[in-house]
Amino acid sequence: MTQIATWNVNSLSVRLPQVIDWLAANPVDALCLQELKLTDEKFPHAALEAIGYSSTVFGQKTYNGVAILSRSPVRDVIKNISGFADEQSRLLAATMTSPLGDVRVVNGYFVNGQEPGSDKFAYKMRWLDGLNAMIKSELALHPRLVLVGDFNITVDDRDTYDAEGLRETIHHTTEERNHFKALIDLGMTDAFRMFEQSEKSYSWWDYREFAFRRNRGLLIDRILVSNTLEPMVKSCVIDKAPRKNERPSDHTPVVVSLG
């Protein structure tokens, strides 16, 4: 069995002990992190090597930053979207070896977008256009591919605690959802939705207003698998446990099992 997980940790400096604890309980083959909020120089390679993980890092000061932690070293690393000039460290692609053969792992911290009509929203749309083009060419090179990360898009009404009230607001717009569909149309499947899931399954909850306790959340952390990998997907689950930690990230891990 090969397991790949994604987790937006909202500062690795703060969350490192929780990441180490989580990996001890969930010894996945690869863990993709987003929102490191630290530079490459400050990445805790040694602490992760000590528990059996090598790390490929694309960091940034204050904001963004992504990494792939893996039990075996990865290769053919690409930082950011090919052909898309970006000041922000939001995407990391690498190839991992597995019993299934090589698997291309693309780890993305998708743009938030703030508000439809804003400059940040326009950047989100450009970023998504660039990502689509990159995934198209990556799929041609690597038939076994996963695209994981913090998508910052709800796909349909199941993914949000207030479908009516939040309609066409950020993370809920038709334009964002069309970009998601365009990724699916390249030949990808949302692993989480391959299976029966309990209602109101979310991966992010606001820190405010007791949102986690009230389960007012969004499903925005996702794992897409290429059509070639789809028959090998055995499960895809959200692990809510880390959201109950002291000083939790506002996101919680999602894990796919391939075999």
Place this chain on the structure above:
DNA sequence: ATGACGGTGTGGCACCGA
């Protein structure tokens, strides 16, 4: 309409996230 919580970096707060 606003702020609520938490992180960072700067400096006694502003900005950002989703």
